[in-house]
Amino acid sequence: MKVKDIPISDITIKERFRRELGSLTSLSESIAEKGLIQPITVDIHLNLVAGARRHAAAKMAGLEKIPCVIRDIESELDAREIELFENLHRKEMEWQEQIRLTARIHNLMKEKHGDNWTQLKTSKLLGKSRAAVTDAVELAEAMDVIPELEESSTSASPLKEEEVNVERLKRLAGKSLEDKYYKKGIGKTGTIKIDSELGLLDCIVAPCVFRCPIHQDVPEYIDYISRKDYKSALEAILKKNPLPHITGYICDHKCVEKCVRWDYDSPLNIR
16 A cells, blocks of 8 residues: 555546535635645555545645555455445534445445344444444435435434325335335245235234334224224324334234234244
């Protein structure tokens, strides 16, 4: 590894992690005054590996050459790893980028190390809790399916029930079916292929009326079921848990009415 001044025009920029580089004015002015203090990283072929904002700001400042760390990178995975980890230490990052970055690092580690790589290992690698990594991976997937989730002000709010409507739920279910998601049965049931939207959202079709982890034993639901008004009962459950496919909360108690569960001895995971 070595540092060398390289003409900006010689540096090739491939697909970048950051969708938007943000405002470069302040950084560009600082570089114009003090120069580029922290070198960018390139491979031996002068492909940009890390430092897209610094590269763009230096170009805006009119620099013809910039200092670059030249690394002999063996694979595209190594290049992506360097890029993602450098982005990890930047302070000014929107929550959407933080979520996607955590998910991409986890997926990259799985790609490099195989299925033995777990979310627990990613949490230790990043110094985060396992729950934080799990939430990031699931929310990143959810944002791919429902882009409107990115419009929330914080990562804590996208899954709040008042921000998700039934139409979004239907889109999510349809997307899951297109991707051929499966839910696994227990014992003799083998593997059950999902063939309907309601089949996918098992917890909505067969909510528990006793003591579900997400408190689905709402009086309105019980009342609607007793009157066989299943449409209204479904709407009552949607208000409680509009996106079980994302949250992962699945009823693990025997249901009283309209049950489609094949097993009651353990929690049922959608994915």
